[in-house]
Amino acid sequence: MSVPRVRIAPSPTGPLHIGTARTALFNYLYARRTGGTFVLRLEDTDVARSTVGFEADILELLHWLGIAWDEGPDSAGGEDRGPYAPYRQMQRLERYAVAAKELLAKDLVYPCYCTPEELDADRKAQEAAHLPPRYVGRCANLTPEERAAKVADGRRGALRFRVPAEKVRFHDEVRGDVEIDTANIGGDFVVVRGDGTPLYHFTVVVDDAEMAMTHIIRGEDHLSNTPKHILLFHALGHALPKFAHLPLILNPDRTKMSKRKSQTAIADYRAQGYLPEAMVNFLALLGWSTGTEEEILSLDELAGRFDLEHVQKGGAVFDKVRLEWLNGQWIRKLSTDDLIARLQPFLEADRDAGRIDHVPTAEELRPLVPIIQERLPTLGSVGELIGFLWQDRVTVDAAMLVPKRWDAATTLEALRAARDSIAETTGAVTFEADELEPPMRALAESRGWKAGDLFMAIRVAVTGRTATPPLFDSLVALGRERVLERLDAAITTLERSEVSA
């Protein structure tokens, strides 16, 4: 067989969805593994719901994930690239019209003048009679006179495909042989709306045929629709591509992943600080495995291993906890400069949201990388981790300042002693972690305190939180002046609560 051609065909009716991204990824990986061509086509025939904003979101986030396509539009409203242009269905309308005309001429398709009300009544009647819903065929055998009468009556016909009575059999690359009786697909289905715009099942086949797709790799939700597509391929006189239906990505309750129950927009994951490397790695392993025990894999490594044989048949629950773990793995692999660069937008967002008062420079950030890199589950958690460094002041209440095993009086005494020690024994110039720690340990020992308790009191006083990166590194990052200021403020807070108590 010739070079494989595969595609992703998103509808710009919503932001890039986890499921779409996963399907795009599998197609991309398949193309790269086989030396094939990966095409992106925009299915924008649902004019009422399609927007350029969604188109922009989809294209941009696929780029962000590193999923590159060989043919199709590169950007929203941008020009198409590739020999089968255009790749937006609304710009391919004549082609569908030509195909429809051809089918009409062969009587493979016929005009249907049924009104929505009639159709609705049919459906209700069938439901009441416990019959499966299907088009009753009212317009299937209209005479030319009857048609003319309908038209004269002002009715605009939709085009319906004549579904032949047969069993459609096909081989699915992941599921094996599938057989569906056309008696069960709902009767003659509409292919072109009354207003002349084509419908999904029609456009997808016309385009897949014209664009010479060799493999249709898509979600399992299309498995039941495949007979319609096969019938259409035959009607159009085109050879069948191979089909591969991927297992669905599921909500925790095992229903098809949805916006209602899960976070489905890729943009939201990016905004929270998930790395594209982690998203891709995670998505690839939802419904596919290498067959080995490898699991931390880059896009290139995935492309070198991907195959349809190891695609799972059953649906896969989207486990966000596992994603977070993988994200941590990828964050730890980043170079210092790379991490700093990727953190920047998140720090700016923290500043814009008022969570920090100013954004550190790359040089301020650099010495912190060793102590934060292994503590970041996501890039977005940086503010939560070390935001106290760029807040003008931290607020702590007296209760929080007192370590578990201590009382307020001890804490006050300890903070005063620590403050004095830092003020007296360390200079601004040599304010280093190595120099800060010994006097504090000595202090704890001389008073019979556990070093950990002393450290905790200082930690809370200076950062406003009980969980932070190592204390002395935090003090160094804060600088002598601010450490003393914050210790003073904490001491004052404690003194006041002593008085009122």
Added chain:
RNA sequence: GCCCCCAUCGUCUAGAGGCCUAGGACGCCACCCUUUCAAGGUGGAGAUCAGGGGUUCGAAUCCCCUUGGGGGUACCA
């Protein structure tokens, strides 16, 4: 309702008749490391392979049934 698909630890999965008294990873628990939090290390609990019948010397792996779950059933995609 009807049609189709699916079914291994809570989750993602390895497994294509004997290598499985079912392996790995996430999560969980314990311990180690340790100033907190992480990260890391070690160990542990966790699946009678949905259930029942076959086939076979032998089945998680093949067949059938049952049950459960999911998807599809639009002039949406």
